[in-house]
Amino acid sequence: MGEARDGVKVKRVVFVTVGTCFDALVKVADCQEVKDELYRRGYTDLLIQMGRGSYLPAKSTGDDGSLAVDYFTFSSSIADHLRSASLVISHVGSGSIFETLQLGKPLIVVVNEDLMDNHQSELAEELAERKHLYCSRPLTLHQTIASMDLNSLVPYTPGDATPVAKLINRFLGFPEES
Amino acid sequence: MSLQKARVFENSLVDSGAKGISAEFMQIYRSREVGQSYVTSVWTTLVATAHALWLMIKIRPQVVLCNGPGTCIPLCVIAFIFKVVGIRWSSIFYVESIARVKRLSLSGLLLYKLQIADQFFVQWPQLQRKYPRARYVGCLM
Numbered sequence A: 001m002g003e004a005r006d007g008v009k010v011k012r013v014v015f016v017t018v019g020t021c022f023d024a025l026v027k028v029a030d031c032q033e034v035k036d037e038l039y040r041r042g043y044t045d046l047l048i049q050m051g052r053g054s055y056l057p058a059k060s061t062g063d064d065g066s067l068a069v070d071y072f073t074f075s076s077s078i079a080d081h082l083r084s085a086s087l088v089i090s091h092v093g094s095g096s097i098f099e100t101l102q103l104g105k106p107l108i109v110v111v112n113e114d115l116m117d118n119h120q121s122e123l124a125e126e127l128a129e130r131k132h133l134y135c136s137r138p139l140t141l142h143q144t145i146a147s148m149d150l151n152s153l154v155p156y157t158p159g160d161a162t163p164v165a166k167l168i169n170r171f172l173g174f175p176e177e178s
Numbered sequence B: 001m002s003l004q005k006a007r008v009f010e011n012s013l014v015d016s017g018a019k020g021i022s023a024e025f026m027q028i029y030r031s032r033e034v035g036q037s038y039v040t041s042v043w044t045t046l047v048a049t050a051h052a053l054w055l056m057i058k059i060r061p062q063v064v065l066c067n068g069p070g071t072c073i074p075l076c077v078i079a080f081i082f083k084v085v086g087i088r089w090s091s092i093f094y095v096e097s098i099a100r101v102k103r104l105s106l107s108g109l110l111l112y113k114l115q116i117a118d119q120f121f122v123q124w125p126q127l128q129r130k131y132p133r134a135r136y137v138g139c140l141m
Helices: A023-029 A032-042 A077-082 A096-104 A120-129 A138-147 A161-171 B004-017 B036-059 B069-086 B106-115 B125-130
Strands: A013-017 A045-049 A068-072 A084-093 A107-110 A135-138 B063-066 B091-095 B119-122
Touching: A013 A023, A023 A032, A023 A045, A023 A084, A023 A138, A032 A138, A045 B091, A077 A084, A077 A135, A077 B125, A084 A096, A096 A107, A096 A120, A096 A161, A107 A120, A107 A138, A120 A135, A135 A138, A161 B063, A161 B119, B036 B069, B063 B069, B069 B091, B069 B106, B106 B119
Parallel strands: A013 A045, A013 A084, A045 A068, A084 A107, A107 A135, B063 B091, B091 B119
Antiparallel strands: none
16 A cells, blocks of 8 residues: 655555556556556556557646656657556556566556567466466457456566577577586 | 667677677568458568579578568578588478467468478477477476
């Protein structure tokens, strides 16, 4: 919760990242239902990386006892935003997903139903089955936020590419390093 | 953006002493842009293939390591044709994208079915079960 400490409220930021363009996610993240639910669950700020979508969220300072809302289109690296977030809501981009999981941040992934080839939902569903994140659609984001139990998420162990390097070295005939 | 990130990463390896010189970066043409018409794609694929041939002859790589997307296909095909005619310069390794859990990408499917890659790596066990000649290496990220 945003407790007052020496009069300063602890910031709990929800970072929404949509990649290139995902208006449906920006719209639903900015809708009153979702914002109220996030505020109810103790978040104080909502920051939306909106890409080149056409829907502009309404900025808010949050001084009136509600969520502070801000947005930007793109940034060369979202790493800092991910690092300072208490909750990440992301489109299904492998980069965003694994950067977030490696930082150990709670993650809700939102599948874009408008995309033609939806193989991307395979990754979201698999990671959700393994309980590393929550998977949602724009229309069900509100319910996901309302019912999520972040303590039930299983931490993700980052992968390691060394086995691939070893297999390639072995194939090429390099001696095995001890 | 990937180019920028790759450069930054390579420089960090050089700075930390992990390697001597940074990798060289060259850009190759795409066979087809997203949403491009198939008719014009024939021409752009030919251009991409000619460019791949030029790169192949200029670099003569011992290893071709790629992860799709389709940009890698002309290079892999050229390297494979060279092998077939006896010019055994390159071993070809393909790592399927981490986003591919149950089905291979089109690039992956082509390289797998035509047995163009010397080793074909997948990051999820479901794919290894479906494509037994693939090697499962777990998630790399």
